Amino acid sequence: MRCQDIARLDSAYIDGELDADQTEAFRTHLQQCTACRQATSDLATMVDVASQLAPIEPPAHLWAAIRQELQSDAPPERDTGRKSARLNTRESRDSFATGWLDRLAAWWSPHWRFASLGALTAVAVLLVWSLGGDVQRESTNERAALGASPGASPEASGDTSGRATSVAAAEIEPDQSAGASHTDTLIGEMQAADQRYSDTIAELRAMVEEERDTWPSATSAAYEKRMRQFENTADRHRQALAPAPSALINERPAPDPRGRDALYEVYQAEIAFLQQVAIDGPPALPGSGGRP
Amino acid sequence: MSDSSDSPRIDDDAMNAAIASNDPATYREVLSVGRTYDSDAELVAGCRRGEEAAMEALYTQYKRRVFGLVTRIVGAGDAEEVAQDVFVRIFRGLPKFRGDSALGTWIYRLSVNAALSYATKRGRRKHVGDEPLAYIAAPARPQRDPQLQDKLQRALAQLSPGYRTVLVLHDVQGLSHEECAAIMGCQVGTSKSQLHKARAKMRNLLGPELAAERNRS
Numbered sequence: 001m002r003c004q005d006i007a008r009l010d011s012a013y014i015d016g017e018l019d020a021d022q023t024e025a026f027r028t029h030l031q032q033c034t035a036c037r038q039a040t041s042d043l044a045t046m047v048d049v050a051s052q053l054a055p056i057e058p059p060a061h062l063w064a065a066i067r068q069e070l071q072s073d074a075p076p077e078r079d080t081g082r083k084s085a086r087l088n089t090r091e092s093r094d095s096f097a098t099g100w101l102d103r104l105a106a107w108w109s110p111h112w113r114f115a116s117l118g119a120l121t122a123v124a125v126l127l128v129w130s131l132g133g134d135v136q137r138e139s140t141n142e143r144a145a146l147g148a149s150p151g152a153s154p155e156a157s158g159d160t161s162g163r164a165t166s167v168a169a170a171e172i173e174p175d176q177s178a179g180a181s182h183t184d185t186l187i188g189e190m191q192a193a194d195q196r197y198s199d200t201i202a203e204l205r206a207m208v209e210e211e212r213d214t215w216p217s218a219t220s221a222a223y224e225k226r227m228r229q230f231e232n233t234a235d236r237h238r239q240a241l242a243p244a245p246s247a248l249i250n251e252r253p254a255p256d257p258r259g260r261d262a263l264y265e266v267y268q269a270e271i272a273f274l275q276q277v278a279i280d281g282p283p284a285l286p287g288s289g290g291r292p
Numbered sequence: 293m294s295d296s297s298d299s300p301r302i303d304d305d306a307m308n309a310a311i312a313s314n315d316p317a318t319y320r321e322v323l324s325v326g327r328t329y330d331s332d333a334e335l336v337a338g339c340r341r342g343e344e345a346a347m348e349a350l351y352t353q354y355k356r357r358v359f360g361l362v363t364r365i366v367g368a369g370d371a372e373e374v375a376q377d378v379f380v381r382i383f384r385g386l387p388k389f390r391g392d393s394a395l396g397t398w399i400y401r402l403s404v405n406a407a408l409s410y411a412t413k414r415g416r417r418k419h420v421g422d423e424p425l426a427y428i429a430a431p432a433r434p435q436r437d438p439q440l441q442d443k444l445q446r447a448l449a450q451l452s453p454g455y456r457t458v459l460v461l462h463d464v465q466g467l468s469h470e471e472c473a474a475i476m477g478c479q480v481g482t483s484k485s486q487l488h489k490a491r492a493k494m495r496n497l498l499g500p501e502l503a504a505e506r507n508r509s
Contacts, residue, residue: 011484011487011488011491011492012484012488038503038506039495041506042498042502043491043492043495045502045505046491046495046498046502047491049436049440049441050448050459050463050494051464051466053441053445053464055356055360056360056363056371057359058355058356058359058371058372058375059372062359062375062376062379063351063355066351066380066383067347069376069380070380070383070384218369222369226372
């Protein structure tokens with residue numbers, strides 16, 4: 001076997017793919033040729049080092065990002081509220097068990113509690129609205145049976161539920177129907193939820209920023225890139241939720257719970273990411289300087 | 293999504309122990325639900341039914357392999373974006389998965405195609421070797437230069453995407469040439485010859501480091 005044969009077969013030799021005769025000839029040549037012996041040794045070392053490379057753990061927020069992207073294109077589901085609640089529960093447990101810093105725990109639970117309260121309030125408002133509508137219809141029927149005029153006030157017929165609805169409507173927008181007033185309430189709840197998410201993200205970002213001066217520039221750039229992705233995605237959802245100009249002029253913008261759900265999932269993913277960075281620091285980022 | 297009764301139960305004792313240990317990795321391990329799907333066929337069927345537990349189990353089972361592969365092909369800075377794209381393709385493509393190949397081979401093929409496509413589009417704009425790779429490397433063997441794995445990572449980043457792919461699949465991920473060929477869509481002989489060339493290139497790139505290593509021993 002000559003040196004050029006060794007160069008042609010060394011990879012197969014390392015992998016044990018040569019037959020017995022070839023292996024014997026290969027080894028005989030190595031005993032006589034220092035250059036080929038060193039070259040084969042180097043190749044074996046390189047392959048051995050490559051095989052020792054550690055598995056790479058993906059960042060913890062990757063799964064949330066994948067789910068978010070899958071769900072953004074999924075057909076609308078009726079029980080998105082229940083699904084979101086389940087996601088939040090999982091994330092809350094995750095945050096607890098990952099040894100969340102005390103100062104983070106101090107605000108985390110109340111924030112999710114607020115979000116849950118907001119959702120419950122919205123459901124309660126919807127229930128009251130539909131119940132109030134039923135009572136109103138019943139009252140109208142009663143008034144018709146008694147020969148009352150259609151324009152008679154609820155107070156005249158003693159319909160206190162109807163009065164409460166009318167007063168709420170008058171406080172928000174006097175010339176709209178009771179249904180529109182509840183739409184306003186829902187929009188108000190959603191705006192409040194937007195604000196809470198925004199505040200939460202701002203708080204987390206401020207915490208991360210405190211440490212960011214100590215990061216390598218590449219890590220800081222990776223963080224910036226990720227945050228821009230979140231902001232761009234959230235912007236797209238917000239633009240999709242913005243009412244058309246004609247809707248602002250002619251009618252009231254209708255709340256879009258499904259669209260909101262998608263936006264809130266972006267917020268949740270962003271919060272999960274910031275949470276991870278706050279816990280792990282730079283190692284939570286791609287291109288970071290060192291995973292512990 | 294699946295009814296809660298279909299979801300695998302999480303062991304409360306294990307969960308409490310994980311919480312007490314205050315170790316994120318332990319906690320995530322407890323949350324991993326892959327153990328209730330005994331075969332790839334069950335996993336695929338669960339994903340097709342839209343079961344969250346099955347999807348999470350599949351992700352848990354393949355996340356390191358997919359993320360490791362794409363990280364070593366496109367670099368650490370872009371790996372997250374590509375890995376996310378790969379898993380979205382996997383879940384969207386599962387209804388069309390016919391089982392002609394093993395699930396793992398199919399997932400590897402999607403990963404390689406996505407990573408190579410990304411690397412091709414990116415072209416020369418950025419070089420994966422420019423990115424910090426320190427967090428990728430595991431502690432080297434004590435008798436070896438502790439920096440050798442880092443240097444190997446940087447040399448790997450200088451290979452062409454095709455050479456990089458076959459070397460990562462065979463030497464890093466430990467796949468056979470038959471599996472590499474199925475993933476890359478080529479003959480077994482082509483996989484072997486590509487690996488041979490990739491290794492030779494790596495040996496040249498690492499010449500001084502390997503010579504120093506030889507002198508140490």
